[in-house]
Amino acid sequence: MKRMVSAIVTLSFALAFLVLPAFAQETVKVGIILPVTGEKAKFGEIEKKSFEMALEEINAAGGINGKKLEFLLEDDTGRPDVARSAAEKLITKDKVVMLGGGYGSSETFAIAGVAQQSRIPFLVNTGSDDKITEKKWEYIFRLNPPVSEYPKGLESFLTEVVKPKTAVILYENTNFGSSGSKEFKATCERLGIKVLMMEGYEHGGVDFKPLLIKVKQANPDLVYMISYLMDASLLMRQSLELRVTPKLFVGGAAGFTLPEFQKNAGKASDMVYSATLWYQTLPYPGAKKYFDDFKKKFGVDTEYHGAEAYAAAFVIADALKRTKSMGPEDVRQALAATDMMTVFGPVKFIAYDTMTNQNKLPTYLVQWIDGKLELVWPKDVASKPYVYPIDWEKVWK
Amino acid sequence: MEVLIQTLVAGILMGGIYALVGLGMTLIMGVMKIVNLAHGQLMMIAMYITFVLFDHFHIDPYFSLLVSMPALFLLGAFIQKYLLNPLLKVDSILPENQVLMTVGIGMILTEIVRFIFQSDYKSVKTSYSFSTMYLGTISFNTSMVVAFCIAVLLTGGLFFFLAKTDVGKSVRATAQNKDAALLMGVNAEWITILTYGLGAALVAAAGTLLLPIYYLFPDVGGRFTLKAFVITILGGMGSTVGAIVGGVFLGIAESLGATYISMALSDAVGLVIFLLVLIFLPGGLKKLTKI
Numbered sequence: 001m002k003r004m005v006s007a008i009v010t011l012s013f014a015l016a017f018l019v020l021p022a023f024a025q026e027t028v029k030v031g032i033i034l035p036v037t038g039e040k041a042k043f044g045e046i047e048k049k050s051f052e053m054a055l056e057e058i059n060a061a062g063g064i065n066g067k068k069l070e071f072l073l074e075d076d077t078g079r080p081d082v083a084r085s086a087a088e089k090l091i092t093k094d095k096v097v098m099l100g101g102g103y104g105s106s107e108t109f110a111i112a113g114v115a116q117q118s119r120i121p122f123l124v125n126t127g128s129d130d131k132i133t134e135k136k137w138e139y140i141f142r143l144n145p146p147v148s149e150y151p152k153g154l155e156s157f158l159t160e161v162v163k164p165k166t167a168v169i170l171y172e173n174t175n176f177g178s179s180g181s182k183e184f185k186a187t188c189e190r191l192g193i194k195v196l197m198m199e200g201y202e203h204g205g206v207d208f209k210p211l212l213i214k215v216k217q218a219n220p221d222l223v224y225m226i227s228y229l230m231d232a233s234l235l236m237r238q239s240l241e242l243r244v245t246p247k248l249f250v251g252g253a254a255g256f257t258l259p260e261f262q263k264n265a266g267k268a269s270d271m272v273y274s275a276t277l278w279y280q281t282l283p284y285p286g287a288k289k290y291f292d293d294f295k296k297k298f299g300v301d302t303e304y305h306g307a308e309a310y311a312a313a314f315v316i317a318d319a320l321k322r323t324k325s326m327g328p329e330d331v332r333q334a335l336a337a338t339d340m341m342t343v344f345g346p347v348k349f350i351a352y353d354t355m356t357n358q359n360k361l362p363t364y365l366v367q368w369i370d371g372k373l374e375l376v377w378p379k380d381v382a383s384k385p386y387v388y389p390i391d392w393e394k395v396w397k
Numbered sequence: 398m399e400v401l402i403q404t405l406v407a408g409i410l411m412g413g414i415y416a417l418v419g420l421g422m423t424l425i426m427g428v429m430k431i432v433n434l435a436h437g438q439l440m441m442i443a444m445y446i447t448f449v450l451f452d453h454f455h456i457d458p459y460f461s462l463l464v465s466m467p468a469l470f471l472l473g474a475f476i477q478k479y480l481l482n483p484l485l486k487v488d489s490i491l492p493e494n495q496v497l498m499t500v501g502i503g504m505i506l507t508e509i510v511r512f513i514f515q516s517d518y519k520s521v522k523t524s525y526s527f528s529t530m531y532l533g534t535i536s537f538n539t540s541m542v543v544a545f546c547i548a549v550l551l552t553g554g555l556f557f558f559l560a561k562t563d564v565g566k567s568v569r570a571t572a573q574n575k576d577a578a579l580l581m582g583v584n585a586e587w588i589t590i591l592t593y594g595l596g597a598a599l600v601a602a603a604g605t606l607l608l609p610i611y612y613l614f615p616d617v618g619g620r621f622t623l624k625a626f627v628i629t630i631l632g633g634m635g636s637t638v639g640a641i642v643g644g645v646f647l648g649i650a651e652s653l654g655a656t657y658i659s660m661a662l663s664d665a666v667g668l669v670i671f672l673l674v675l676i677f678l679p680g681g682l683k684k685l686t687k688i
Binding site: 036037038039041042044045173199200201202204205206207208209210211213214217229230233234237240241242243260263264266267268396 | 399400403404407411508511515516517518520522526527529536538607610611612614615616620651652653655656659660661662663664
């Protein structure tokens, strides 16, 4: 009897494999690498959902010239070594025509290395360490601004409104953090702001008080933090606890714009500024619709990471529609010729400063006001006027 | 001066929780002679129990100790009885297959939780989450202080149990010499089950106490497995006093390192101590404390 059952099972599997390809429509395969497990999974999930949403819309509208577009998702677990092998698998085994995704800077850099070596185009949508597009790698394209440009929107706010004299920079000691902090230090020096202290920390700390005591002693006008989600909320919670009161706290995007930041930091999140790359009320076609659709579909808010992924999916589809063939060289040329509008803003890959194949976009400043993330700068696109100066005692009551 | 005092306070308070994390591991190591690499994951399960109780039933985290500790005791006992003990009877190429098993258990627990709760970060917002006591200019986080006091109580309870009760003595006997204990009529298999349960319950307490201060996600465990391992080596394998001293020592070392060297290196400080102990004091603090 047992033998009978196993025979039937084996047979049916074999049959399934024989029959499946006959039904399969011709598809175009694109590999997407994101952290869907591990510590960065939260962001990976937002991006994965956005990619899937975009994919449905693309295929509903006819796919890639009648062929079905398919995203093969690989999990990099937030570790560069896993990201590298995921990229290798997608290229050699799955024969994808190009790669997308790339969340953490270290992982993205690893994927980019593989893609360049294998001569397969890779569209980065989040990894923001500057060096990813500074290597003159012609197969690597980046949709999002590099981390050094995150504080651009903040810069004009500082020179026009706050005029701080001193600053402290705290950053997580990863590629993303150290590269962003160096750039911000240079920005400070250019603006004549004295950097009193610049210190990294190990991601995932429980107790930031030793670090914050030093900040309190330095008593700066501005505290700039480059942190992921939970470090960001703990930094703010413990600043409240120790009564660290600079004129303003500014986050360098990443963890400071997520709805969870507000949920976890509670009142300690109020009045905190953050650099950001996108906001749903920006005058880009479809931005608000994407935000609303996402909320309708998944019941949670999305933010700039999601918009990056959603836009990237459409850029990929657009390039694949225009390519002469599915060969990597043609796909690369089609990507290089991209000139389109997305929910994340206009996309055009150009070379400027030390970058190549880099999309140039403005960045913005948001502020948590009464538990809501509001776009406050530049003034002409603001969703709410900024709150400054801030009376911390009142906010933290 | 103020900076130094505040740093020491932070270190000692954190050390109390570390001690609880290390205690469970050192107990298990003493009796079973294995490194329990699912330790942090057990803590994570306890944190999720605490979180669910708070989120759905609005039970204060400190009351959920009464749920999370017994629940983890049962889970630990189950793991030992049905997953680890059977391995003793199997011939294997590697003598450490119980350790490998604990790694597997840790992964499975993490993925089950991820399946149920997704990777979202969760935290518990209590009325006292933001409350702080001030002594002069030094701030004491209320949750931290409460956690420290409960940690001290639990440790005291464990000591009483090990020193004064028959069962506790059997545990110590098994740890010292399993064969002799068997000859004296101690049911060693039952003792291993009890010990693993106790170890799990202790780390459950650490998780529950930490939750109001920290946050929660499925991968939170690994970090604490590592910490527990460092503390256990520091304190000397199987030494309960060593685990407490080691925990507080690690807490203080980390915060001093964060203040005076760099916070980026605070984890490195722990690992450097770990290496130094392995080289210069191979038996850990047990050599000094003799318990």
